[in-house]
Amino acid sequence: MNLKNMLSEKLKPLRVVNNNKFRFYRTLANDVQRWVCCTKTCNANIKYDVNGAICEQNTTHNHEPDDLQSMLRQNFLPQKVSNCVIEQLSDRPSKIIHFEISSTALNVLDSNDITVIRKNIHTALMNIYPKLSRDFPQLHATLPDVIIEIQTKNNEKWIFINDVQYNIVCCTTQMNLDFLNQCDSIFMDSTFSSCPFPFKQLFVIHGFKNSSYAPLFFYLLPNKCHNA
Ligand SMILES: [Zn+2]
Numbered sequence: 001m002n003l004k005n006m007l008s009e010k011l012k013p014l015r016v017v018n019n020n021k022f023r024f025y026r027t028l029a030n031d032v033q034r035w036v037c038c039t040k041t042c043n044a045n046i047k048y049d050v051n052g053a054i055c056e057q058n059t060t061h062n063h064e065p066d067d068l069q070s071m072l073r074q075n076f077l078p079q080k081v082s083n084c085v086i087e088q089l090s091d092r093p094s095k096i097i098h099f100e101i102s103s104t105a106l107n108v109l110d111s112n113d114i115t116v117i118r119k120n121i122h123t124a125l126m127n128i129y130p131k132l133s134r135d136f137p138q139l140h141a142t143l144p145d146v147i148i149e150i151q152t153k154n155n156e157k158w159i160f161i162n163d164v165q166y167n168i169v170c171c172t173t174q175m176n177l178d179f180l181n182q183c184d185s186i187f188m189d190s191t192f193s194s195c196p197f198p199f200k201q202l203f204v205i206h207g208f209k210n211s212s213y214a215p216l217f218f219y220l221l222p223n224k225c226h227n228a
Helices: 068-075 078-087 093-100 111-128 136-147 174-181
Strands: 005-007 013-017 020-027 033-037 045-048 054-058 159-163 168-172 185-191 201-209 212-221
Touching: 005 068, 020 045, 068 111, 136 159, 174 201, 174 212, 185 212
Parallel strands: none
Antiparallel strands: 005 013, 013 020, 020 033, 033 045, 045 054, 159 168, 168 212, 185 201, 201 212
């Protein structure tokens, strides 16, 4: 199996086995699922048991397999990317790509394909997240309503400081605060390149415990000064 899953033109899930696309047909006795080849005149089919393992299959096709590169390109069109990104909001694009495509299949894609896929994932993410204002007064006014809508991967609410006087925003969670209490040391670092406008600096405090670092506090600062 090269490409693992993909979506049809109507955004229905398809399974790809040896570069042939299978669509869900129906559920049989004992919750066995029958998937059939997407080519209507072909009798190839696969049955999956309740655990998702193949329990019976006829993979003799009466046609050539699909071209993997064009399947991969199709699967990462913006509207299809949106679907997989919603499930994996907090993952990085590279992780999403590796989750969706096996390493063998990745070799089929050229660097242009990967660039397009990354852009599509980024666009899909940007369409999901609420928009923030681009000037400080409006941003501070709308921020509480935006943050209250967002939860962490563990369904935790964000705890945040919205400092209107110094144009500083700080985010953390109760779990992070509890972790900080158990840390031996803390470390701090900042970046200018991954900071959302109009802020200029993302300053992160990491906790150190059991030989591992964890980012605990995220500060958005209005300038690049050391004393910000
Ligand atoms: Zn077939």
